[in-house]
Amino acid sequence: xxxxxxxxxxxxxxxxxxxxxxxxxxxxxxxxxxxxxxxxxxxxxxxxxxxxxxxxxxxxxxxxxxxxxxxxxxxxxxxxxxxxxxxxxxxxxxxxxxxxxxxxxxxxxxxxxxxxxxxxxxxxxxxxxxxxxxxxxxxxxxxxxxxxxxxxxxxxxxxxxxxxxxxxxxxxxxxxxxxxxxxxxxxxxxxxxxxxxxxxxx
Numbered sequence: 001x002x003x004x005x006x007x008x009x010x011x012x013x014x015x016x017x018x019x020x021x022x023x024x025x026x027x028x029x030x031x032x033x034x035x036x037x038x039x040x041x042x043x044x045x046x047x048x049x050x051x052x053x054x055x056x057x058x059x060x061x062x063x064x065x066x067x068x069x070x071x072x073x074x075x076x077x078x079x080x081x082x083x084x085x086x087x088x089x090x091x092x093x094x095x096x097x098x099x100x101x102x103x104x105x106x107x108x109x110x111x112x113x114x115x116x117x118x119x120x121x122x123x124x125x126x127x128x129x130x131x132x133x134x135x136x137x138x139x140x141x142x143x144x145x146x147x148x149x150x151x152x153x154x155x156x157x158x159x160x161x162x163x164x165x166x167x168x169x170x171x172x173x174x175x176x177x178x179x180x181x182x183x184x185x186x187x188x189x190x191x192x193x194x195x196x197x198x199x200x201x202x
Contacts, residue, residue, distance in 0.1 A: 003077040010081035025124035035069040041131035139167035
């Protein structure tokens, strides 16, 4: 039954996906393959949407995939599957951490988990960077076409024929600059980049 399959697939994400958010991107991607043939570029779009909508990445993705696969019932089954194990585990872990917070074994485990989580996030970055900057679309192409520029020959064709989207790379660099150098709010940066992408991609 599709509902049970969705529940089981996302219960695995909720049960084994340590680190949350971007740390479990690869696990989420592998778990949804039986239900929909999704390219990495499409998955990167889902991750981007999940980042700008309320709620955790895993929950938002589960709801989307469940709805795509089996309607509202599928969305409910997938969402319950990803949330239930996390709720049970966190209820137990919070009690244990409170009781054993001074235990050297527990502190050692936490110290080991932190760098591993950074590695998982790095793996997610590697997985998402290609569709983000080398996808089929090219930001700027649509705007130039609207303005009547010829992008089929000359320097424009050479620019848009590069293996990476240079405009996307520029937006990536601008995002890092705004976040690291100027300490701008992530919400502000997401809205700004979304508006710039919408204008450039028309």
